[in-house]
Amino acid sequence: METTPQCSKQTKNDSLDETVGETLLPGLPDDLAQRCLSSLSPSLLFSVCHPWRRLLYSPSFPPFFSLYALLSPLQNPTTRNLGEVASQNSIEFFSFDPLSSAWRPLPRPPQNPPLHLLHRHPSFLSRNLPIQSLAVSNHLVLIAATTHKLFPALSSPLVFHPESNRWFYGPQVSIPRRWCATGSARGVVYIASGVGSHYKPDVARSMEQWDLNKKIEKWCWENKAQLKDGRFSREAVEAVGYRGKLYMVNVKGNAVKEGAVYNVELDKWEDMPPGMVAGWTGPAATMDEDVIYVIDEVKGCLSKYDGEKDCWVKVIELEQLKRVEQIAAGRGKICAVSANGESIIVVDVGGRAARFWEVAPPRGLEVVAAHVLPRISRQE
Template sequence: MISLMNQSTQSNDGQTTVDHTNDPPLLPNLPNHLAQIILSTIQPTLLYAVCRQWRRLIYTPQFPSFLSLYAVVASTAGNDVSFFTFDPISGKWTPLPSPEMDPPIHFLHHHPSFISRNLTIQSLIVCGFLVLIAATGHDFFPALSHPLVFDPLTGEWFRGPLMTNPRRWCAVACVNDTVYVASGVGAQYRGDVARLVEKWDVKKRRDEWRWEEVVGLKDGQFSRESVEGVAYKGKICMVNVKGNAGKEGVVYDIMENRWEKMANGMVSGWDGPVCVARSFKPVPPSDPVPLADLTANMEEVNQNISITNDIIARPEPETSFIDSHLLSASASMHGEEEEEEEVMYLVNETTGGVRKYDDENDCWKDVIEGSELLKGAEQMAIGGGKICVVSHGRIIVVDVVAKPVKMWVVDPPRPECEVISVHILGRPCIRL
């Protein structure tokens, strides 16, 4: 059961507000709305340790949001798919509610005819929502006729707009709060669907949500398997297959509404999951970080991890990105804008090395040399100065801001589960 932490009321403008009339004072001799402003300047980890009332405040909409880790996981014994969030303050995994739809939705992750291949459940973050876009059902047909949307503020799932052609094995991306879906396979292969590209503007009012067709692909080569489109400097970059196989890469120019060939250097080095970091400035090493420099941190991988005010706890507490994140949010409230930086990172699934793309020279530069922990990388997410990589059903966290770079392993929420994908999103404002 999901319940809000305080009694809520609906205001005239349709916004939900929290009624603190009957709450005890947060600070002596101060009304709670002023106390909230003062306490919001304090690190959540400190508030969490003081008292239950301050602990409750952290999870209300009135408190500045901090980043949390969300994971889509599958049972290793069957095809049960579930959803979890990691609270960096309490240091605990918490299950999210399952989507309650009529008829019930079942996702197929393993299939006896595809022993060496998993069937992807494609998801992304947009407008502060976790959105499931495409998956395979138990009948081996597309499982979703509508996207499924999870709202951390309410703890509820709801449907997105009806897809003109439900599909799987497609390419998905998000740019400027707009979801793009390209290619894919429906109940059966169709050439027009394999070339189809559509967008959904999530910023619009919910009653105005719909899919709009944009210029299509020249062929159906992108329906071979599920791939992620990467939003980079106003364009969507994607390749048609994963791993080290020969591949074709294309780039969609959003402003020009046209597809163009991917630069040779970018596509030739695209040999693992790729993601783009925004809003933090990574430490640019002149030389790749030797694996030996990470050895001390590797020894701590399986030890207990102390709780920090971070996306996910690291072995040695330091000043976290969340502090600067809150300061940036405060600066924006006062009209100060910061220029965002975009850096495209890649994890080589064969060597386990981390690289970043240099668009001026059309090449990939090493950030971290090959690591055993990162070999077999399948999916990744970036936020708060951390690269979170899914490999062999577990999560490896790489802190690219720390000096030296740090790396550690986070086990799945449950021993019988394997992680399919991870996302970084604002923490829920409710008690799950």
């Protein structure tokens, strides 16, 4: 995700537009000019002139990265009865353009079957219901959620593809579930454990994979090695892809945790290093499957894992990172959803010293989850 937002004042841009013609670079054909401009910072292209800005958003230009967010309306659930909840989808989808500093809604997801993703339930005011989503191979993938009757909301993954600006459903899962372990490694999506309409031991120990690297007509879910028990069905679990393996713990915070590692190549479950388990205290994410980051939501500490020493190394400690609910990583940035979804804290870990800033959600909405994906192709 780019780091330099567009200034709201347009006087400088307008004056430059008067001196720059509609051609990208005077004296050069547009295809050659595009090659020259592709090496420049997207924030520079956005600021100089409208032809360069249009190029930046064109389908033929390499996309810069943006924030994608699942958002829920701010409203008092006690004012709604179960009938009203049942008829609504409580989640909206937006993309934040870091260059123009603007939120834009994504196209409406398909409504057949009707989509009912519930974030809050009138009968459970003190707890949010998890909506589990992933960023996989430049796709936004919704894996699991809950209906008003506390049933699994998705029988197939709901997928958004920014490049084509469209939604579609993936292959049907053999057993729809919620409160499961979800993650990805090398373009493959994994679902493990969880519960369906009711708890079943075989579902709580099961694992399936969906390989997005295959052609669409060959997409399907395949059964993989089972877990040794059903302890990972207690809550929504992040399975983090790291160097060809999936790492996860069954509970967060200071509770006694059990860690598990799935070896993708061997289709085998292994024990997690003890130092990794002990320090895995909150939401976690990976940066291109190379470094695992975790946030201690009590201390507000962002740490990265040192595999050679089996320990966590502090990156930065911030008051804003306390009680974060979900994090995502990409393009040198860690994006953390703050408590109650009031903002997204973006931490730049690509430089010598980490720095951060906050992104507020659209008015009247709170953030449920955030991801880093390529911007949507569009014309200014």
